[in-house]
Amino acid sequence: MILELASLHIVPGREAGFEAAFAQACRIIAGAPGYLSHQLQRCVEEPGRYLLLVNWRTLEDHTLGFRQVPEHDEWKRLLHPFYQRPPAVEHYAMVASSGGPDDGIAI
Template identity: 65%
Template sequence: MILEVATLDVRPGQEEAFEAAFRQASSIIAGVPGYVSHQLQRCLERSSRYVLLVNWQTLEDHTVGFRGSSGYQEWKALLHHFYDPFPTVEHYTMILDGGPI
């Protein structure tokens, strides 16, 4: 499994509109083959910063499948105008899962 980590800096004052648009966009990403799960978390120290965590079965499910889909065009139209600067997106693979203590 691959973890996509995207740091999303939203234009200040646009947080509520972004969150509403993201709720709508969530169904788009959830319908993509290879999608496993996602979370959107808001930063406590910087209220206009979010982190998007998406679990994919493979890297290509995100980089080729999702980004090459018609759904991605809708995703972009809903969300990309909120970002300043454009998000940093990185992909991670599990090394150690400590589980609950």
């Protein structure tokens, strides 16, 4: 499993619009092959900053699968107008976890 971490900076005052657009965009990412789960987290100290955490089966499911399907254009159309700057995206592989047997598998 691969965790995609995308740091999102939203244009000030457009947070509510972004969250509404993200609610629509969820169906797009959730239908992508290799998608497992996601979370959208809003920063408490800086309300215009968000983290998008997506669990993918493989790195290629995100980089070659989701990013190259026609539906990705709709994802960008819905969300990119809200970005103050391009998202910073990184991918992580789990090294260790704590908790129950499902900890670290679904977020």
